[in-house]
Amino acid sequence: STAPTVSKMNGHFAAVGDAPTKAQYGHGVQVIDEDKEFNSNLSSYLVATDVAEAGFNYHLISVFGSQSTGKSTLLNNLFGTDFNVMSETERRQTTKGIWMSKNKTASMTDNILVMDVEGTDGRERGEDQDFERKSALFALATSEVLIVNIWEHQVGLYQGANMGLLKTVFEVNLQLFLKDKQSTPRSLLFFVIRDHIGNTPLANLRNTLIQDLTKIWSSISKPQGLEKVRIEDYFDFAFAALPHKILQPEKFVDEVKNLGKRFVAGSRNAKTQLEHGDRELEGGVFLPEYHRRIPADGFSVYAEGVWDQIVNNKDLDLPTQQELLAQFRCDEISREVLILFDAAIGPLEEQQAEASRIGKPLVLADLGETGKQTREKCVKAFEIQAGRYHKAVYARKRAELEGKIDQRLKTLYHGQLTAAHKSGVASFSDAVAGDVKAGQKSGAAYEFAEIVATEKAKCLDQFKTEVQNLTIPGVAWTNFTPQQVLFEKELDEVSARLRKEEMRRLATRVERWVKSRLGDAVGLEFNKLGSGRAGSGAPEEGGKPPTEKDLWDRIWAVFASIVKEAEGRFTDRAKSFEASEAEVEVGLWRLRRKSWVALRERVDEEVMEGNILLKLRENFEDKFRYDEAGVPRIWRPADDIEGIYTRARESTLTLIPLLSRFRLSTTYAPPDLPTFIGHQPVGVEPEDEDDLTPIGGVDEEDGKSLEEEMTVLSEGKRQDLVVRFKKMADGVYVEAKRSAIGGVAQ
Ligand code: GDP
Ligand code: MG
Known part of the structure; x- marks a missing residue:
């Protein structure tokens, strides 16, 4: 702004307005020119002569x-x-x-x-x-x-x-x-x-x-x-x-x-x-008390401020000048220090921002060390330079700088822990799933609880290490205990979820086992129907009730024993991976329900039209075509074909009402299914019920009674079955009759 002063002097000079190089400082520097202008090149002179970096170690x-x-x-x-x-x-x-x-x-x-x-x-x-x-x-x-x-x-x-x-x-x-x-x-x-x-x-x-x-x-x-x-x-x-x-x-x-x-x-x-x-x-002449205590790197600014006051005839107040200088220089030093900080931390901030933009958690390597060192380096650099200035101003500006640095580190650190949290949780569930898969593949019994405990310890350790790395001793905001607690809590939640999934897998396996066992056992019981002599004929003839009458008792008994065994298997396994009592209880409740439904399906399969008609025919034919000793009858015209036919038919027909209802012969009532299944445990969550078929008499709100649940053949189906069976029996009878006559004719 000031026009360069034309100097009459020979040789090198550095006057107001020039931007001199070191070589031009042969005569020193003109601090104040004859027009009372201050030469701000003073600062570059002090730099060029290495005085600027001397702190208080200079004399004037x-x-x-x-x-x-x-x-x-x-x-x-x-x-x-x-x-x-x-x-x-x-x-x-x-x-x-x-x-x-x-x-x-x-x-x-x-x-x-x-x-x-x-x-x-x-x-x-x-x-x-x-x-x-x-x-x-x-x-x-x-x-x-x-x-x-x-x-x-x-x-x-x-x-x-x-x-x-x-x-x-x-x-x-x-x-x-x-x-x-x-x-x-x-x-x-x-x-x-x-x-x-x-x-x-x-x-x-x-x-x-x-x-x-x-x-x-x-x-x-x-x-x-x-x-x-x-x-x-x-x-x-x-x-x-x-x-x-x-x-x-x-x-x-x-x-x-x-x-x-x-x-x-x-x-x-x-x-x-x-x-x-x-x-x-x-x-010597230089006593410490003479020194004006203006740090060399601030001398130019101070001198300019002082001269400005002097030249404008203002009250020159040195303490105020020193405070102003301190503010100016502390800000300047702070900016320089923040450039250092930017160089080290800026790229990391960008990486983190980019990672979060694409939604991929990024755990920056060595962030704790870099952050700690950079913070220390910057604060130290500030302290060395700015610490020479007005104490109160310095303290305030230092706090400001630390605030800025810490704010940015805080954001970065929180992002880091968020990323570490996300990737930690993900790698935890991946690792557990991987171990389970490997366990399943190997065929050996794997310990789910052990897998979870090992992987949890690993992930938690890793997170703790990150927390430790980010912690700066004596810096309150770097206490990340809450984040660590939160991480562990989430691992536990994930563990619980994984355990639940594992429980489901276990439940599915046990259910499959139940189904297969029921398939065989129920099939066996129904097959017995095919043999009319198994029950040794009509009830009024033998002292013992016919086997047909025990059908449901036997089915119920075998069902109960299969379920009991399944429950044992389920409980043992679930306990091995440290499922809670409540979780086991829910699992067993589900198992009983699903087993019942499986039984009902199996029974329905048995009583499907073709199947049951075949069974009835076998039962009838067994009674009709074989004598008490089990020897096949050769019909003769004199035989009481009609009488035998009628008895056999009536005997088989009694099976139809018996088959129609799941009813125990001892009580003439359905089994106590509600007690068998038990009350719904408190720990049942909505998703536990998602795949459950309603059961009459158990799920009251379903509107279906136990009686309905136990109805194997509806009234219509029953009548239809009677008609079809009779037709079939009639056919057999006619055939027998013919064969008797035919036998005579032969
Ligand atoms: P300034 O104006 O005070 O800076 O004086 P200068 O250093 O420019 O010198 C002014 C004149 O005094 C010059 O001609 C010098 O040669 C002369 N001079 C320098 N030193 C002495 C001294 O010790 N005694 C006398 N008598 N003259 C001197
Ligand atoms: Mg002179």
């Missing part, structure tokens, strides 16, 4: 003093910088605004930044004290050490330009640190006395200067509440004298070298601390 020195007192020359000699100096022949001001350069003298401490401030008592700027004041404020807000460059012959000249400058510095200092009572930053005023002839010892010069400083201090008006503050509450003093550079060039170089040794870390000399107004330093 500003030099003050009248114009053309050899300030730039001093800095260049002391710090190896390349600030522009006035040419010997052309007496005009060269340093414009404020320049900064990094120290290049190897023997000094790392990362010393030097600011060369445009000289005052402006010969070329007229009596404009405005810039002097502003630059003093700027220097005090940023620098640890203020070098005051002064000619020896000016020492003691209380009215001199330097004294005006110092007055400004003191006033500005009070203004600046008024608001910052808790930290009370100190600065070192380092007087470098130039063109020291040597007649007056440095100690004397120092005393004179301190007297003057004290005088100035007492002369300035102090803000309310600070009336009693002393100069030494804010400033330490140091002094050095240098010989004339042009007249004593070698001595000048030596003394500069000596002076350079003082730009290292230092401490206080406790003994001399209170002797004079000044405080002696031991070792």
Whole structure:
């Protein structure tokens, strides 16, 4: 936005508006130009000179003093910088605004930044004290050490330009640190006395200067509440004298070298601390308390904010500036950290989103490790950089960052566990089904309960491992116990379902067995009907009731024993896979019902028209054509064919009402089917009833009575059977009659 400043200087420079490269920083960087514009290239200068990454490990020195007192020359000699100096022949001001350069003298401490401030008592700027004041404020807000460059012959000249400058510095200092009572930053005023002839010892010069400083201090008006503050509450003093550079060039170089040794870390000399107004330093000039505690990577932003306040004549409030800086930098660092986070976590989020879009659960490999490491790395990176800034702001921004990171990880982790849950449940039922199939194939009795327990343990273990991997110690939201509980619960539900299916398979097998047994047994009983002598004739002749009369008793008995055996088989097997009592009870209830229905079907099959007629015919023929000894009759005309026929027919005809109803001979009543089947157990679920045929007298709501259930032949069918049987018997009789006559004729 600002037009590049046209510089009259030769060589490399980096002025406002340029975007310089490292090579262009030969003269350092112009922080503030003569139009009082701040140069935001300062940040790239600090990066280029590797200061930006130094944290608090850097130092800032500003030099003050009248114009053309050899300030730039001093800095260049002391710090190896390349600030522009006035040419010997052309007496005009060269340093414009404020320049900064990094120290290049190897023997000094790392990362010393030097600011060369445009000289005052402006010969070329007229009596404009405005810039002097502003630059003093700027220097005090940023620098640890203020070098005051002064000619020896000016020492003691209380009215001199330097004294005006110092007055400004003191006033500005009070203004600046008024608001910052808790930290009370100190600065070192380092007087470098130039063109020291040597007649007056440095100690004397120092005393004179301190007297003057004290005088100035007492002369300035102090803000309310600070009336009693002393100069030494804010400033330490140091002094050095240098010989004339042009007249004593070698001595000048030596003394500069000596002076350079003082730009290292230092401490206080406790003994001399209170002797004079000044405080002696031991070792070097850089005391920790001078440091403004602005992290190097935020210096540019801070300096710009400070300058903005200064240049716009706003109340410069350093704590506020530091807070603003902290917010700005913490946000910036947070964004950088989130880029790191994105790089590691973004692709995983995409994979998960894609998987859920196509509805296929995806368990990301090593998510826990990646998440944990990334989280730690990001928070650590933030902590290292942002932790140097305003504590409260840092804490807040850190919490914000963690919130953002954790929100995304949380979504990812929940998705992961959902996927692990889904695929875990699926692989559990697959594995159980597979094991059952293998068990069935092998023919050996497989233990369903064991299969379920083994596969459940496997799946649960896998899920637990995932949960453990995702858990970050000390991070509450990574407690996934509820998910684990839910997973186990679902496995149990699936187990129950699979067990139920297994029960069904078992039930089907047992039912099939019942059917086959009933088929044989019932068939056998009905076949006995074919033999008319089995019952040894008519009831009135023998003492024993005919076998035909026991038909249903025998069928019921054999049915009951088959069912009982089936129940035993079912119970044993079901218990082996840990079916519950209730489940077994439901299974048995179903088994009894289905067995009854199977029996009814089997009976219906036996009494089907053709079948039963055949049986009756056999029964009748047996009685008619065979004598009591079982010898076939040869009909003779004299035989009582009609009598035998009638007895045989009537005997067989008694079977029809007997066959029509399932009735026990002992009670002349149907078997107690409702008791046999029993009450419907409480555990019966709708699907348990889906495939059940209603049973009369048992299922009352069905509207069919037990009597109806026990009706084997309807009235109509019965009559029809009687008619057809009689016809058939008549045929047999006629045939017998014919054969008798025919036998005579032969
Ligand atoms: P600045 O304006 O304070 O930065 O002064 P410069 O460093 O540009 O120097 C101004 C003039 O003073 C130049 O011509 C220098 O050669 C000269 N100069 C530098 N050092 C000394 C010194 O130690 N003694 C004297 N008398 N002149 C000096
Ligand atoms: Mg200069």
